[in-house]
Every structure is written in C-alpha cells, then in structure tokens.
Amino acid sequence: MAEIGKDISKAKYLLKQGKLVAIPTETVYGLAGNAFDSDAIASIFSTKNRPSFDPLIVHVAGYGHALKLTKNVPEFAENLAAKYWPGPLTLLLKRKKNIPDLVTSGLDTVGIRMPHHSLTRKLLNSIDFPLVAPSANPFGYVSPTTPHHVADQLGDKIDYILDGGDCAIGIESTIVGFENDQVTVHRLGGISVDDIEQVVGPVKVNTYSSSNPQAPGMLQNHYSPTKPIILGDIKKLIEENRDKKIGVLSYYENHHQGLERVLAPDEDLNTAAKNLFAHLRWLDNQPIELIIAEEVPAKGLGLAINDRLKRAATKKN
C-alpha cells in the first residue's frame, strides 16, 4: 500500500528514480511523474488505465519553465498566466521538441499549468524537471480531492502519496487554447469563464467533444460514479423512484432522504465545487441503486460543476 506523508525529499527521490507520486494541487490530486522520462509517462497511462490518445498536463514551478517547453506564446496566454498563475488554469501552447510525444499524444500543443499548493510548489522548486500529472483516479472515474481518495483506488499501484490535505478548489483546472487567434475554453474548471474574459475579452466555449476525444473537453461520460445518476428536479425524482434505493445529492436544501449529501448548505458555489467529488464518491459507495442530483445555479463556478454533473449522468454505452 502507498504510504501517505508530507515528506518532500521522499517524493523527490522517488520521482528522480522514474517512480510515480500522487501530489496535492488546489484543484484535485495528480498522479505525477517526470515529464522527460518516457518510462514514467508510460506507467502513468498504465496505472490509470488511460488511453494513449488522451494527452497529459505538464506542471511547472514558474513561468520561465513554461517558456522552456513552448514557443510562439500568444500575448493572451502571457496575460492569463500573469493574472492566474499559480492557479487552476491550463494553457494549451505550441510545444518545443524537448517534450516527449507521449505527453501530448502527438499533438503540436502542450497543456501547461503552474499549480498553487505550497507542498507541490516546494517539490517543483526542488527538482530540475517538470511533472506530468493527470488526476490521480482510474480513467473515467471521479477525481480525488483527498489523499485517501487516491489511496482507495491507486494505493496498491504507487509508492507514495504526498499529503496536502483536502483540495481547496475541488474541480480541475480550466483549459484554454489559442487556435487561429481565437481564445477558446476547452474545459470548464476552477477559473470561471467570466474571470478569463476579464483578461482577454469574449471567448469561445467548446467543451463538448465526445466525437473527438483528442480535444480536452474529454469523453462525455467522464467523472462517472459506478452507480447510475439522474439529474433533474429532486423532489419529483424522489417521488418517481420511491420503489428504489436512492441516494440524493442536492445543492443547498436537505430533503432528509437518509443517504443524502448537500453540496453547499451555505449556497456558495465555491463550497459546492469543493465538496462535489467527495460527495459523489461517498454516495457511490453506499448500498443504493441510483443517485438523484440537481444542477446548481449556472453562473461562475456553477457552469463547471454542472458540466461535471451532466457528464457523470451520461449513460455509459
């Protein structure tokens, strides 16, 4: 079983040897490996059971490090990095040849982000290579927001989980690309579209990509618990499913249905984002047949939360 601890030297030692270490970020826990080590990258794909067409995000200690891996950085990207790095923002930039093809699945862009978590920033500052880190969950499942979520699913496959506590934001980074001088949001995440638009003006949002899994919006049934989940009017759905064992995931109101989790009793979307994946996991582990959930207000972080809920509710083929 993986050890859970706060020992940066140990994490550094393992990473240098080509091993994988789970790392905390402000969004979700990542499964990290040396971005220049092809064997480490290959073992990330196999540990997560992730298809090789799905590229990885490179995590760097500072803007200067991002420049060493990329070229022709547009001014919009520079401005976004200046405002939101370190933070939950991934930029898709033209890559230099020093990044292994395996990282980008052969694309000519690389996703780069500078995470905001003191332990991981210390770790990145102590090594001389960047870290590739997808969310530390089996492919397609709910992302982990505590060290124990990682241990539950990948604990027998990795040596060490760097314990940074609960993730402060709780949903993944926002992914932004700059194709043909157009700023496009490819994945809704921890920085809202409004926040992006404050810096670069109106953007395109293009996150539905089930027909093109190379795009970062990802497969439609991502973030899925193993239990089926239905989204809609909770009171109505509870009535309609009286004969089933149900679990309920509500925004702020408690319906007193026993196996219920409330995302944000304070009606704050930041609280809802922080709780989303932990609550989905908890419900998924209960003796129920069905999860009933509702969308949250479609503004700010709410758009990213609803995106996760809708994908989780998409039936698997």
Ligand code: TXA
């Ligand atoms: O918040 C986050 O971004 C977390 C933490 C650990 O940093 N990481 C994360 O990684 O969510 P992952 O691998 O679970 O999701 C990354 C997404 C994938 O859907 C992938 O398709 C997309 O980013 N992506 C990465 N590089 C890309 C590229 N060059 N072009 C298009 N999409 C890319």
Ligand code: MG
């Ligand atoms: Mg993921």
